[in-house]
Amino acid sequence: MLTVTDLNAYYGQAQVLKQVSITADAGQVVVILGPNGHGKSTLLKSICGLVERVVGAVIYQGENILGQPTDRIVNQGLIYIAENRELFPHMTVLENLKLGAYAKSARAHEKRNLEMVFDLFPRLADRRNQLSSTMSGGEARMLAVARGLMSNAELLCVDEPSLGLQPSLRFEIFSIIQKINKQGKTVLLVEQNIPQITELADRIYVIEEGRISFEGSKEEALSNEHLKEIFLGM
Amino acid sequence: MLKLNHVTKKFGELVAVNDLSFAVEAGQVFGIAGPNGAGKSTVYNLITGFYPFEGEIAFEGRNIAGRQPHEISKLGIARTFQIPQTFPSLTVEQSVGVGNRFGARGRFDPAYVESILAFMELTPVRHEPTGQLSLLDKKRLMMGAALATRPKILMLDEPMAGSNSNEIRSLMESIRRINAEMGITIIIIEHFMKVLTELTSTLLIIETGTKVCMGDPETVVNDPEVIECYLGESYG
Amino acid sequence: DTIPVGVPLAMTGAYTGSGDDYFKGIKMAIDELNAAGGLLGKQLEIIRYDSKEFAPEVVMQGADYLCGQKKVASVHAGWAGWGQDVRAYGKYEVPFFADDGSQAAVDVYKENPEQYSNIFQLTDVGIEQAKSMFRVLMALPYEYPNKKAVIINTDDSWGVEVGDTLEASFKEKGWQVAKRETVPYGTNEWGAILTRIRRIKPALIHIEIPSAQENITFFRQFIKKPTPSIISLGWGITPREVVENLGTAADGIVGEMPTGLPGPKAPNAAGQAWIDKFVGLYKHQIPAGSWATYTGVMAWANAVKNVGDAYNFKAVNKYLKENGYEGHQGLIKWDADNVLRAQAAAPVVHYQVQGGELMAIYTDPPTKAYQDSTFIVPRWIK
Amino acid sequence: MSEDTLFLIYELIDVIISGLTNGSVYALMAVGLTLVYGVTKAFNFAYGSFFNLGGYLAWLMIPVVGAVGGYVSIFIAVIPIMFIVGYGLEKSLVAPLRKRPEWEMKVMMMTLGLALFMDNLYAVVFGGRVKSLPPILEGTLDVGDLVFSYQDIMIFFLSIGGILLFGWILNNTRIGMAVQAVAQNPEGAKIVGIPEKRIFAATFAISTAMVGFGGILLSQKYFISPMSGGAIMVKSWVITAFGGMGSIRGGLYAAFIIGMLEAFVGYTLGMSYSMIALFILLLTTLALRPQGLMGRA
Amino acid sequence: MSWQRMAAIMGVVYGIVAILPLFVGDIRFIMQILIICLIWAVVASCWDVIMGFAGIFSFGQVAFFVIGAYTSGIFAVSWQVPAVLAILMAGLFTAGMGVLVGLPCLKLAGPYVALVTFGVHMTLMPLLRGDIGIALGSGGSVGILTIPPITLFGYAFSSANIIPTFYLTLALAVTCSVVILVVINSYWGTAFLALKDSEEFAVSLGISAFKYKLMVFALTSFLTGVVGAYYGHYIGMLSTRMLELDLFVTLMVMLVVGGIGKFPGAILGAFITVTVNELLAPLGSYRAVTMGALVVILVLLLPNGVMGFWLRRSKAGATST
Ligand SMILES: Nc1ncnc2c1ncn2[C@@H]1O[C@H](COP(=O)(O)OP(=O)(O)OP(=O)(O)O)[C@@H](O)[C@H]1O
Ligand SMILES: Nc1ncnc2c1ncn2[C@@H]1O[C@H](COP(=O)(O)OP(=O)(O)OP(=O)(O)O)[C@@H](O)[C@H]1O
Numbered sequence A: 001m002l003t004v005t006d007l008n009a010y011y012g013q014a015q016v017l018k019q020v021s022i023t024a025d026a027g028q029v030v031v032i033l034g035p036n037g038h039g040k041s042t043l044l045k046s047i048c049g050l051v052e053r054v055v056g057a058v059i060y061q062g063e064n065i066l067g068q069p070t071d072r073i074v075n076q077g078l079i080y081i082a083e084n085r086e087l088f089p090h091m092t093v094l095e096n097l098k099l100g101a102y103a104k105s106a107r108a109h110e111k112r113n114l115e116m117v118f119d120l121f122p123r124l125a126d127r128r129n130q131l132s133s134t135m136s137g138g139e140a141r142m143l144a145v146a147r148g149l150m151s152n153a154e155l156l157c158v159d160e161p162s163l164g165l166q167p168s169l170r171f172e173i174f175s176i177i178q179k180i181n182k183q184g185k186t187v188l189l190v191e192q193n194i195p196q197i198t199e200l201a202d203r204i205y206v207i208e209e210g211r212i213s214f215e216g217s218k219e220e221a222l223s224n225e226h227l228k229e230i231f232l233g234m
Numbered sequence B: 001m002l003k004l005n006h007v008t009k010k011f012g013e014l015v016a017v018n019d020l021s022f023a024v025e026a027g028q029v030f031g032i033a034g035p036n037g038a039g040k041s042t043v044y045n046l047i048t049g050f051y052p053f054e055g056e057i058a059f060e061g062r063n064i065a066g067r068q069p070h071e072i073s074k075l076g077i078a079r080t081f082q083i084p085q086t087f088p089s090l091t092v093e094q095s096v097g098v099g100n101r102f103g104a105r106g107r108f109d110p111a112y113v114e115s116i117l118a119f120m121e122l123t124p125v126r127h128e129p130t131g132q133l134s135l136l137d138k139k140r141l142m143m144g145a146a147l148a149t150r151p152k153i154l155m156l157d158e159p160m161a162g163s164n165s166n167e168i169r170s171l172m173e174s175i176r177r178i179n180a181e182m183g184i185t186i187i188i189i190e191h192f193m194k195v196l197t198e199l200t201s202t203l204l205i206i207e208t209g210t211k212v213c214m215g216d217p218e219t220v221v222n223d224p225e226v227i228e229c230y231l232g233e234s235y236g
Numbered sequence C: 001d002t003i004p005v006g007v008p009l010a011m012t013g014a015y016t017g018s019g020d021d022y023f024k025g026i027k028m029a030i031d032e033l034n035a036a037g038g039l040l041g042k043q044l045e046i047i048r049y050d051s052k053e054f055a056p057e058v059v060m061q062g063a064d065y066l067c068g069q070k071k072v073a074s075v076h077a078g079w080a081g082w083g084q085d086v087r088a089y090g091k092y093e094v095p096f097f098a099d100d101g102s103q104a105a106v107d108v109y110k111e112n113p114e115q116y117s118n119i120f121q122l123t124d125v126g127i128e129q130a131k132s133m134f135r136v137l138m139a140l141p142y143e144y145p146n147k148k149a150v151i152i153n154t155d156d157s158w159g160v161e162v163g164d165t166l167e168a169s170f171k172e173k174g175w176q177v178a179k180r181e182t183v184p185y186g187t188n189e190w191g192a193i194l195t196r197i198r199r200i201k202p203a204l205i206h207i208e209i210p211s212a213q214e215n216i217t218f219f220r221q222f223i224k225k226p227t228p229s230i231i232s233l234g235w236g237i238t239p240r241e242v243v244e245n246l247g248t249a250a251d252g253i254v255g256e257m258p259t260g261l262p263g264p265k266a267p268n269a270a271g272q273a274w275i276d277k278f279v280g281l282y283k284h285q286i287p288a289g290s291w292a293t294y295t296g297v298m299a300w301a302n303a304v305k306n307v308g309d310a311y312n313f314k315a316v317n318k319y320l321k322e323n324g325y326e327g328h329q330g331l332i333k334w335d336a337d338n339v340l341r342a343q344a345a346a347p348v349v350h351y352q353v354q355g356g357e358l359m360a361i362y363t364d365p366p367t368k369a370y371q372d373s374t375f376i377v378p379r380w381i382k
Numbered sequence D: 001m002s003e004d005t006l007f008l009i010y011e012l013i014d015v016i017i018s019g020l021t022n023g024s025v026y027a028l029m030a031v032g033l034t035l036v037y038g039v040t041k042a043f044n045f046a047y048g049s050f051f052n053l054g055g056y057l058a059w060l061m062i063p064v065v066g067a068v069g070g071y072v073s074i075f076i077a078v079i080p081i082m083f084i085v086g087y088g089l090e091k092s093l094v095a096p097l098r099k100r101p102e103w104e105m106k107v108m109m110m111t112l113g114l115a116l117f118m119d120n121l122y123a124v125v126f127g128g129r130v131k132s133l134p135p136i137l138e139g140t141l142d143v144g145d146l147v148f149s150y151q152d153i154m155i156f157f158l159s160i161g162g163i164l165l166f167g168w169i170l171n172n173t174r175i176g177m178a179v180q181a182v183a184q185n186p187e188g189a190k191i192v193g194i195p196e197k198r199i200f201a202a203t204f205a206i207s208t209a210m211v212g213f214g215g216i217l218l219s220q221k222y223f224i225s226p227m228s229g230g231a232i233m234v235k236s237w238v239i240t241a242f243g244g245m246g247s248i249r250g251g252l253y254a255a256f257i258i259g260m261l262e263a264f265v266g267y268t269l270g271m272s273y274s275m276i277a278l279f280i281l282l283l284t285t286l287a288l289r290p291q292g293l294m295g296r297a
Numbered sequence E: 001m002s003w004q005r006m007a008a009i010m011g012v013v014y015g016i017v018a019i020l021p022l023f024v025g026d027i028r029f030i031m032q033i034l035i036i037c038l039i040w041a042v043v044a045s046c047w048d049v050i051m052g053f054a055g056i057f058s059f060g061q062v063a064f065f066v067i068g069a070y071t072s073g074i075f076a077v078s079w080q081v082p083a084v085l086a087i088l089m090a091g092l093f094t095a096g097m098g099v100l101v102g103l104p105c106l107k108l109a110g111p112y113v114a115l116v117t118f119g120v121h122m123t124l125m126p127l128l129r130g131d132i133g134i135a136l137g138s139g140g141s142v143g144i145l146t147i148p149p150i151t152l153f154g155y156a157f158s159s160a161n162i163i164p165t166f167y168l169t170l171a172l173a174v175t176c177s178v179v180i181l182v183v184i185n186s187y188w189g190t191a192f193l194a195l196k197d198s199e200e201f202a203v204s205l206g207i208s209a210f211k212y213k214l215m216v217f218a219l220t221s222f223l224t225g226v227v228g229a230y231y232g233h234y235i236g237m238l239s240t241r242m243l244e245l246d247l248f249v250t251l252m253v254m255l256v257v258g259g260i261g262k263f264p265g266a267i268l269g270a271f272i273t274v275t276v277n278e279l280l281a282p283l284g285s286y287r288a289v290t291m292g293a294l295v296v297i298l299v300l301l302l303p304n305g306v307m308g309f310w311l312r313r314s315k316a317g318a319t320s321t
C-alpha cells in the first residue's frame, strides 16, 4: 500500500531524515517509535506532503505521491492527524469536524462519520458549539483525532493521538485504532504511551537521529531488551 | 503555603471550576489529575492571575486574587503551560534569562542561569533560537525559565505528555531534585498515574471543576469513583 | 549654453492636475521665447522640480535645488506653498513667481519686504478675489428672491480666507448667511448639507473648494432636487473638470478665474490669437493658471531683456516692480506687496457655464459685463 | 403640527436618507476588504487603487460600448478582468511572500509599493483630472418633499444584497468554510485536504472582482481621480476593523453606523467634525468590545 | 544581531554621513537633504522599534512627529519659549500623548491597535485646522510660518549656516540612535521581544505587559516628538500637509528598504530611500511609479530589506569559511 524509500527530509539546512525506508501493507498497523525530536513527525508529514524539502520516493498504491500538494494526497485517501492538532481556532467544534470531511471521498459519509466520532467522544458532542481555541488540552486532542477520522481515509498517519488524554481515553484510542484497522484501513502510528499498542502492531520501526535503527515485527521488538526498556516501558 | 478557598470560575454558562478548595503545604509535591476538561489548567490560570474568578486564593497567608500575572510571578509562583510556549526571537539562554531578570527578586544572576541551563540539560542548545526545538526541549526550556524566577512554588502542566518512558524517567528525576535539592514546592498536573504515584505526596482528583477526592496517591487511585470517572475499568 | 528656468510644480500626488495646468502656460511661453531666438540670444531650459504635496521640507528643498544648485535665472510656480514658499525662496534673489493667492503669503512678505523683494504673486489674494466675486454676484442682472446665502468652503487657508470675506461682505450688504460650512477635502456626499439648503432655500449658494471633484458631486446631488439658488463655484469652476465631466448639465453655474484672459472670445486680437494657439496646442479652453503663469514668464523675460542680464537679479526684480509688463491686455503692475492685484489688464474673469463651456460674462475691476455676452438665469430657477 | 416641527421631521428623514446613502456606499467600498483583510489578515494597501482600476476600465470602455445601455456589457467585461488581475497578482506577488515568516507584514509592504505604482501610473496615463462615468440610473423618486435618487436606491440594495449574499456564502458553503479555514490555519487547511493555495488566490481574485464591481458603481456616482485610492483604502479599512475582523456582517453594520454618524454630525456640528466624532466612536466601541463590533473574541 | 554589530553598522553609516560635508559642504541642496535624511532616519527607527521590534502595530508615527513639531512651534511662537526648552517640552508632551494613545491599545489585537493609532493621525488634521487648533496656536490651515531657529549660546542654527546645523542634526540623530541601540539591547529590549512572541509566557515570568508596552509608546513617541520639534525649528515653518499620506508612505518605504525589525536597517533605509528618490527625480511624473515598482520588487527579492540581505550574506559567508 505504502512504500517509502530512501527518504531525506530537510528543514532549511538541517537534514532531519536520512535514507528512511518503510513499508506498510494494506490493512496493517505500523508503529513508529523513537526519542523526542528525532524525526517521527517529520516522516509522517513528509509522506503527506507537508514538508517542503524532501528527496526520495513515497509510493502510495503504486503511484509516487512525493511532491504532490497535500490536498491531492488527501483526496487519494491519506490523512495526517497532527501532533500539534492544527485546529481552526475561531471555528466551533462542529465546524472543525465538518471541515474534516472536506475531501471528496469523505463528503458522502459526513453524517455517518459525525455520528461515529460523537459516539467515540461524547465530550465533543456536548461541546459542538464551543470555539475550538477555548477547548482544554485533552478536548482539543480529541477534536483533532475526530477531525482526522471524519476524512474516511484509507491510510491514516496518526501522530501521538494519546497526547494529553486521560488514562481511560488512552485505552479508548487503542480500541479506536483497533476498530479502524478492522474496517480494513491501514494505520501508520507514532505512539509511545499506550502500552497495549504493540499488540496491534504488524510492524515496528524505530527512528533515531533521523535513521531507522530498528525494524521488525512486534515479537522481535519485544525480545529486544533495549527497545522494551526505552520505548515500551509504560 | 497555597490555599484555594471556594474558588469558582465560569465561562459563560460553563462552570469550569466549581467551589473548589484545597491547600498545598510547603515542600510538597502535590498532584492534580482528573478527566480532560475537568478544569485543571483553569485552576493554574486562576492561581497565576490570568483570569478573574470568585473566591479566594491565598499564598503564604496573603490573598492574591486580583493580582496581575507578573506580580504573582514575583511573589514566587512559577508555572509551565500545557501547550509549549517559547520566545522564537530569543535563544534558549536568553529565554531562561528572562525568568531570572524579571521574575526573580534580586539582581540578575548569570551564574544562576548557567546552573539552570545545566540542570535542565539545555546547555547543548543554549544558543539555538527556541522556535524549532523539539517538544521535549521546549518543555525543559519552560521549566528552566520558570525555575530561573527562583520560585517558591513551581506548577507544572502535563510536563510528561509526548515523552517515552526513558524521557519520562529523566524528567521525574529532575522534578524530584527540584523539590528536594532546591526546596521548591511542586504542583503537577499529569495523566500518567505512575508518575503521580511515584512523585506526589498528595493527589487531588477533580472532575467538572469539583473535587472528587484528595489524599495519598495509593488510596486515591484505588478509589472506585476515580476509576469510574477517570482511570477507566481497564486501568491497572 | 542656455539659461535655466526653474519650475517647481506638483508632478505627483494630489495636486498633479493643477500642476499640469500651470505648466501648460509656462511651457507655451518658454517655447515661444525660444522659437523667437531665446532670451538675450540664449535658449531657455526648463528645470522641473516635483513639489509633491507641499510639505514644508519639500518646498524648502525645491528652492535649494533650483536656486542654490541649478542656479536658475527665474522660478515659475503655481500653487507653491501658501506662504511656505515665500520663506523658502526669499532666501535667494532669483525672481520667483507664484500663484498662492493667499493672504498668509503676503503677510510673510510684509515681515521683510526687502528680503522678499524677489517674490512676485501672479494673482490677487483670496480676500480680494472674494470681494470681486461678491461685486459681480451683486451686479448680475438678476433679481434675488431673498437675501439668504449659503457659503461652503474647504478647511484650508484659501477656502477659509474666501469664506470669511464673503460672509462679511454679505452681512454688510444686509444679507443673511444662513449657513456657513467648512468641509474637508474629499467631501463627496452632500446629503446633510443639502437638507439644510433645501430648508433655507437660499437665493445664492457659494462653494469655494479649489478641487473639482467636490464641486461636481455637490452639483450633481444638488440638481436632483434643486432650490431656486444661484450656484457660484468660485475658483472651483476653473479646473477643466467641471465642464469636462458635466457638459451642458453644468449650464448656469457661475465662477471666477483670477488673472484671466476672458474667453473663449478674447477682448482683442492678440488675446484671441493666444487663445486660439492654446486651444490648438492643448485641445481645450484655458484652465485656471495657464494664462497667469504664461504672463509671469513673459513679464520676467521682458525685464531681463531690458536689464540685459538674466543673472542681475536685483535689477530684474527692480525693473519688474517699477515697470510691470505690457501684456496682451495692457500694462500690468505689481503693487507694494509685490502682488499682481486685480486690475484692468489682469482682471478677475467671471464665467458662466453656457453650452457646456466656460463663457466670460464679467471682468473685474472695474466690474463690468464682458463684451456682448449675457448672464442667463439658470434653468433650475423657474 | 406646526410647520417647524414638520420641517424638522422632514429634515431628520432627509439626514437619515443621507446616512443610509453614505452607509451603502461605504458598505460597497469595504466589502472586498472585509474578505481579503478581514478573513485572510493580508492587508492590501493597494485596495483603493484596484477600486479605481475598475472605474478606469469602465471609463475606457464607455466610448466603445456606448453609455447607458452599455453598463451590462461593462460589468460583464470588467468583472472577469478584475478577477483575472486579482488571481494573477496573488499568484505572482502574494503567494511567494506567503511562504515566509511574518508574511502578513510583507504583503502589506508589497501592496504599499503596488499602490504607489498604480496610483501614479493612473496619473501619468489618465492625467491628474477627475474622470466621470455617465450615471447608470438617472432621476429621482419624489415622495412629497423627500427625494430619493434612483441611483442611490440601486446602490443601497446592491450593496446590502451583495454583502448579505457574500456573508451567507462565506458561512454556509463549503467554499466559504474553506476560505475561513485557510485564513485561520493554512497548515490545518492543507491537512484536511483544502487546496489552500488555490483558495487563497481565489479569495484574492473574488475580492478584486468585487472591488471592480464596487469601483464601477461608485465611479458613476463620485468620479474617479488617480490619487483617491488612499482615501478609499483608509475608509474601507476603518470599516472592516471597526466591524470586527472576519465578520462580513460586522462590516455591514459598521458601514451604516459610520454613514449615519457622518450624516448626523455633518448636519448638527458640521462636516469637519465627522472625523473627530468617528474617532471617539471607535475608541468607545473598542473599549467595550476589543474585538470590534461583531468580531469573534 | 549583537549590539556590537549594530553599533558598528551605525558607526559606519553615520561616519560616512559625517564626512560628506567635506565633499558637498558647499551644495546647500544636498546638505539640506542630508539633514532631512537624518531626521527621517530617527523617525523610521522609532517606528521600527515599536512596530518591528516590539510588534505593536502602531500607525501613529507621523502623528507623533507632527504633534512634537506643533507643540514646540506653539511654545516657541505663542509663548516665546527658547527653542531648546521648547523641543524638550515637546518631547515630553509627545511622550505623554504616546502613553495616552498606548493605554487603549494595551488590550487590543494588532489590527485594532493600527486602527486606533491611525485614528490619531486622521483626527489630527481636522483638529489642527479647526477652531481648537487655532485656539491653541496652530495657525489653522495656514500653519505656523515663523518658528525661530534653535539658538545655542547665542548661535542660531538655521539653514543659513547649514554646515553647523548639519552637525547639530547629526549629533541629535546619533544621540537618538544610541538611545535606541542601548534600549533594545538592554533588558527592556528583551522584554519587548518576549511580549511580542508570547505575552502569556512573558507575563508568567514576571514581565509587566502594562509597563513595557507603555514604555515602548513613551520612548518612541518621545524621540519622535523631539525630532519633530527639531524639524519645525530647522525648517522654520509647519503645515498640516505633513499629515497627507505622502510622508506616511515614504517612512514606511524606508522601513521596507531597511528591513523591519532589523534595527539599524531603518537608518540605512532612510538614506537609501531618499537617495533613490532624488536620483529618480529626472523621471518627473514617472518617479513615483518607478519607486512603487521598486518597492514591490524589493519586498519580493529582499523580504527583510537590505539589512536582512546583508545579514544573510555575512552569515552564509561565515558558515562557508
Ligand atoms: N518546521 C521546522 N523547522 C525546523 N526544524 C524543525 C521543524 N520542525 C521540526 N524541526 C526539527 O526537526 C527535528 C525532528 O522533529 P520531529 O518533530 O520530526 O521529531 P519527533 O520525532 O516527531 O519528535 P517528538 O517526539 O517531539 O514529536 C527536531 O530536532 C526539530 O527541532
Ligand atoms: N476561554 C474559555 N471559554 C470557554 N470554555 C473554556 C475556556 N477555557 C476553558 N474552557 C473549558 O473549561 C473546561 C476546563 O478546561 P481546562 O483547560 O481547565 O481543562 P483541563 O482539566 O486542563 O483538561 P485537560 O486535561 O484536557 O488539559 C473545559 O471543558 C474547557 O472546554
Ligand SMILES: [Mg+2]
Pocket: A040, A041, A042, A083, A159
Ligand atoms: Mg513528533
Ligand SMILES: [Mg+2]
Pocket: A136, A137, A138, B040, B041, B042, B082
Ligand atoms: Mg489542561
